[in-house]
Amino acid sequence: MRRAEELKERTVWKSDPHTQVKHLVYRHYLQCWMGKICQTFPEATIVDAFAGPGVYTDGPPGSPVVIARTFLEHSAYQRFNRLNLICLEERPDRVEELQRQFAKLPKAPKLHISVQPPGKFADQQSRLSALAHRGRAETPVLWVVDPFDLKSAPYSLIRQCLAAPRDEVLFTLFTNELHRFCQREGYDKAMTPYFGGTHWQAAVPERLGRREAFATAYQQGFTDQGLFTGSFGIRISNQSARYHLILATHSEAGLKCWAPVTWKLDRYSGQGASTETAGAPSLFDEASWVVDRLDAALRAHAGTEQRWETLSGQAARLNHTDKHLRQSLDNLAAQGLAFRVDPVRARTAWPEGCTVRFYAPEDVADESF
CATH class of the missing domain: 3.40.50.150 (Vaccinia Virus protein VP39)
Known part of the structure; x- marks a missing residue:
């Protein structure tokens, strides 16, 4: 049948x-x-x-x-x-x-x-x-x-x-x-x-x-x-x-x-x-690479400060978890493109409730004077 x-x-x-x-x-x-x-x-x-x-x-x-x-x-x-x-x-x-x-x-x-x-x-x-x-x-x-x-x-x-x-x-x-x-x-x-x-x-x-x-x-x-x-x-x-x-x-x-x-x-x-x-x-349980789509979305925030809640919601809409978000932020931070500006002291790099400032690659370019 x-x-x-x-x-x-x-x-x-x-x-x-x-x-x-x-x-x-x-x-x-x-x-x-x-x-x-x-x-x-x-x-x-x-x-x-x-x-x-x-x-x-x-x-x-x-x-x-x-x-x-x-x-x-x-x-x-x-x-x-x-x-x-x-x-x-x-x-x-x-x-x-x-x-x-x-x-x-x-x-x-x-x-x-x-x-x-x-x-x-x-x-x-x-x-x-x-x-x-x-x-x-x-x-x-x-x-x-x-x-x-x-x-x-x-x-x-x-x-x-x-x-x-x-x-x-x-x-x-x-x-x-x-x-x-x-x-x-x-x-x-x-x-x-x-x-x-x-x-x-x-x-x-x-x-x-x-x-x-x-x-x-x-x-x-x-x-x-x-x-x-x-x-x-x-x-x-x-x-x-x-x-x-x-x-x-x-x-x-x-x-x-x-x-x-x-x-x-x-x-x-x-x-x-x-x-x-x-x-x-x-x-993602072991690897350190990040998802390109989320990475690109975060780079688009260059020149602004964003609250964790906003970033977490954006990651969720792109079908990513907070773990992925933190990995992407780690990647951008290593390039000088993301900094936690609040709180100044925290037990983890990207705690819930934090504020992140983003920069563009040209902002951190090594220029000669």
Whole structure:
């Protein structure tokens, strides 16, 4: 039986490598998200909008169980407040299986699991949003949206998931399918609502990098509306990305969790992972070289003073961590292009809250008089 038929006909199906990499991204991101959110707010919510049966025939857990276990097994669990996990699945047989899988987990008063009656996400999003926020718009809500096809999660629906100020979305973008079918006659009727506009068309001419261009185009819809966003390609072996995970958030703090995850799983570029690179140690753990894009961004500050918070936010938007920022600053300082001007004394070269002055190469050139 082909995989598409298996997903359509069976209650539970076999796992595959790219799903395992995706769930690894989930776990790493949730480790950071929960560590920040569940200790700061009295309660938070995660909505798994396409929950599935919660298990695969060969044993690995599905995304709802991955989320629950990450919470229960977190090193900071004792300091956590309440987490609501809301799961929606369209098929009744899979809802029943998901309930059986959750019944196997230990009872925990801090984790409230709600498996919803069978239903389609498009029909239930408004109700789920009210349930997730529990009457408080400031409640943090993370929407995990991993549909089976394009039509189940148009851009307008994703934007509804970002209506409240502390909403975040982790969305599976089918970049490989978009790459393969974008030039077929009539496919634009599916593409435009999926992207929320025609800006996807700019990616079509990019034959070699078309998948990544589609991810960039999708993210553009968020940045145009003042949101912060990141992406990560899921590959198998050395093949092109099968799909991308897209993060959309109202806060740079979300990117502060996202960037370390992507660099941990992809030791070369922080842009994608395969079964070969996932979990491998990052080159940044030992190497001293810095990322050119971040280095160039910092050099552009020549002639100005910048607060650490500004520099850290800029690094996060470029998908880099504070560790990368400090390495880049070390590199510039060695060339006389960056100096910490405040505080005068510090235990480390670039402490949080410091102020950095930048210079241009011509400012430090050795001139003869």
